[in-house]
Amino acid sequence: MAEGHDGSAPVRAGDRIRAAARELFYLRGFRGVGVDEIVARAGVTKPSLYRGFASKDALVIACLEDYDAGLHARLDEALAAHPDDPQAGLVAFLDGIARRSARPGFRGCGLTNAVVEYPEADHPVRAAACEGKRALHARLAAVAATLGARAPENLADALLLLVEGAFACGQIFGADGPNRSLASAAEALIAASRA
Numbered sequence: 020m021a022e023g024h025d026g027s028a029p030v031r032a033g034d035r036i037r038a039a040a041r042e043l044f045y046l047r048g049f050r051g052v053g054v055d056e057i058v059a060r061a062g063v064t065k066p067s068l069y070r071g072f073a074s075k076d077a078l079v080i081a082c083l084e085d086y087d088a089g090l091h092a093r094l095d096e097a098l099a100a101h102p103d104d105p106q107a108g109l110v111a112f113l114d115g116i117a118r119r120s121a122r123p124g125f126r127g128c129g130l131t132n133a134v135v136e137y138p139e140a141d142h143p144v145r146a147a148a149c150e151g152k153r154a155l156h157a158r159l160a161a162v163a164a165t166l167g168a169r170a171p172e173n174l175a176d177a178l179l180l181l182v183e184g185a186f187a188c189g190q191i192f193g194a195d196g197p198n199r200s201l202a203s204a205a206e207a208l209i210a211a212s213r214a
Contacts, residue, residue: 121194
């Protein structure tokens with residue numbers, strides 16, 4: 020095991036593999052990165068990779084779980100920062116997406132990228148990515164219900180469309196593009212959902 024960057028506890032080989040894979044997959048695509056490159060970046064051997072992950076697809080799915088967990092953690096943090104105002108928390112979460120996705124180097128949502136790269140309906144990577152998106156939709160619907168939306172599922176639909184649009188528009192237009200309007204668009208949708 021290698022020592023942590025700060026001299027703390029050692030970083031396990033599986034964690035290094037996962038971190039290297041997440042970075043490479045995000046920068047160059049899931050199918051554009053081979054196992055040899057991942058193990059070289061992680062500083063491990065190929066048998067180490069296969070001890071932790073049955074296949075490259077299993078590693079991709081583990082990385083999708085990480086991307087998904089990060090997205091849910093940001094939503095949790097935004098809601099926790101506004102414990103008495105779930106609307107403010109939700110809008111803060113969406114504003115964070117708008118800002119992050121308009122930064123230079125943003126390459127889209129890892130889950131969405133996986134859906135695009137794995138068009139086969141029965142592919143396990145595509146299934147994992149779609150499940151992550153369904154889980155985000157369910158979380159948005161649950162928050163929408165706390166806001167008093169007449170139709171929480173419909174509000175979640177609209178908010179997820181805004182999120183997916185931000186992922187694309189941020190890459191195209193940058194910070195001065197449509198992403199700057201995501202928070203106000205969300206606020207308008209929330210207000211309309213309560214009317």
